[in-house]
Amino acid sequence: MLIRDIKNCDYFKALDNTILCELLHPKKENEDLNINYSIAHAILKAGESSLPHRLKTSIEIYYILEGKGIMHIDDESEEVQPGQVIYIPANSKQYIENTAPNELKFLAMVYPMWQEEDEELV
Incomplete structure (x- = not known):
């Protein structure tokens, strides 16, 4: 059984300026999880935004837990709040503002x- 607790997660500043903790990444586990996705917990401080970036071949889903912001995907922008899910297509320019x-x-x-070589700042 594999259980992760956010309270024990190591956070770091990601390329896009968010503070991240990788909760589940199959390439970084000691056991074979037989999954092909990763999940991270992300934090943006008040007034900050992530840097515009894209995942070249991966899709990304954000699930908003706390706070409010504006999500930007390509030429679209929408306010987001807790309980909402955001679909980000592969190769889309994206960033989120707090x-x-x-x-x-x-x-x-x-x-x-997620793989480092798949992400780029734009």
Whole structure:
């Protein structure tokens, strides 16, 4: 049985300026999970935004947990809030802004799993 707890996760600043903890990444586990996606917990501080970037071959799903913001995908922008799921197609220019006075927290799910060489700043 594999159970991850956010309280024990190591956070780092990602290429796109979000603070991330990889909750589940099959290439970084000691056991074979037989999955091809990854899940990270992401945080943006008040007034910050991620840097415009794209995942060249992977799709990404954001699930907003706390806070509010504006999601930008290519030429579209929409306000987002807790309980919403955002689909980000592969090779789309994307970034998210935190418009709330508190942290914006969300889950980022990537399929196929996130790989450094697949992400680029734009």
